[in-house]
Amino acid sequence: MKDWEPKIVAFLCNWCSYGAADLAGVSRFQYPPYIRVIRIPCTGRLNPKFVLAAFRHGADGVWISGCHPGDCHYLEGNYYARRRFALLKSLLEYMGIEPERIHFSWVSSAEAGKFVEVVSEVTETVKKVGPLKYFMKKRPEVE
């Protein structure tokens, strides 16, 4: 367990947070290397089943990030998403996922600094809570 590294799936909105990741890279900022980025067109595109699928495949944490309210490329996608996320987070925790495993943020494409901060914070909390215990699907054991 000493060498355990968290796997964090990051769903980043194409127009903001993905741009922030790019800017952080171009600016040569250092941040923990445990996130796997999946680019989505808008946080409004995020279906809750993506999050459950991430856990099923063994992600230890999920982080969803998009544009600040009012800055959505599609004008209101993140407003709809915000309502969905509140319920999603609540129901996940209700069914036994630790609150430390699911994170949301608004990061604009100019906020490379905030991007690095959030990645560090997410990594830190997921590391603290340890490997995912439930909601991943174990492969059948073969002799």
Next chain:
Amino acid sequence: MKEYIPKIREIARKLLEEEKVDAVLGFRKGTIPMMNEPFMARSASDVDLLYWDSNCGINLANYLHKRKEKIAVVAKGCDTRNIVNHIVENQVKRDQLYIIGIPCRGMIDRRQILAMFEGREIEEVDEDAENVIIKGDGLSETIPRVEVLQENCSICIHHNPVIYDEMVDEPVEEPDHVDRYDDIKAIEEMDPEERYQYFRDIFSPCIRCYACRNSCPLCYCPTCFVDESRPQWVGKSIDITDVMTFHFLRAFHCAGRCTDCGSCERACPVGIPMRLLTKKLEKDIRELYGYEAGMSLDERPPLDTYRPDDPEFFIK
């Protein structure tokens, strides 16, 4: 609630004879006790088969979506709220419907009665205003109906129809001071590990028959998420992760739409209390967005709208 029967038949006969509707959707008496079945009366000669008692728990709104004909429906409180949902979601038009409103006093829980007399055959179940009378071989028992109500009916706060064209009787009194979320609050108090174990125990008997989905008036997608195969988001096995994922997403699809009619639990062959999930979402939506499903034709469902100042305490 058997006293409603003559009035239901009278209204149905009038509608069919005057050709105001093409059919009347209601219930007829089932072939075994406590199992009434949905029934579509298409002519005045069918009308005398229409029936009503405390075993009409199936939600008739489930039979209305994408209908072309003009149709009358016998609807209790929760059914009418689902009809409102259907109209808001463009599954049926208001002017296609003639709603015969039932002031409902709650449906009885068949499973509970069967469990009370386990091993003995129940041949007939009758009822009056206060009691349920159970008869069988050497068996004659009278139980107060409040003791054998379905759980969702015992905490129901909308017994009366929210929309109707005609009522069969005076509205019943709605209870005040009902705490709908006792059980939810108890689960919220647990720590994550306990909660997971709790739900794992609850969902482990699930056989993925999808009766809960099929009986639910909200579930009308042309392709259900459980049937998607490319990509396949939800595993199809009865592995506990797959089962819990299925129940999670099924409940999530009903967020802001579920009227707590109890169809899912009623249909479940293994008795899973899946309303624990839908009720949690109902509670969240009430607290966060102050919305109650199926109460008004003029309000958009909560996940189909937003306010710029919606709570975002959980977002960094």
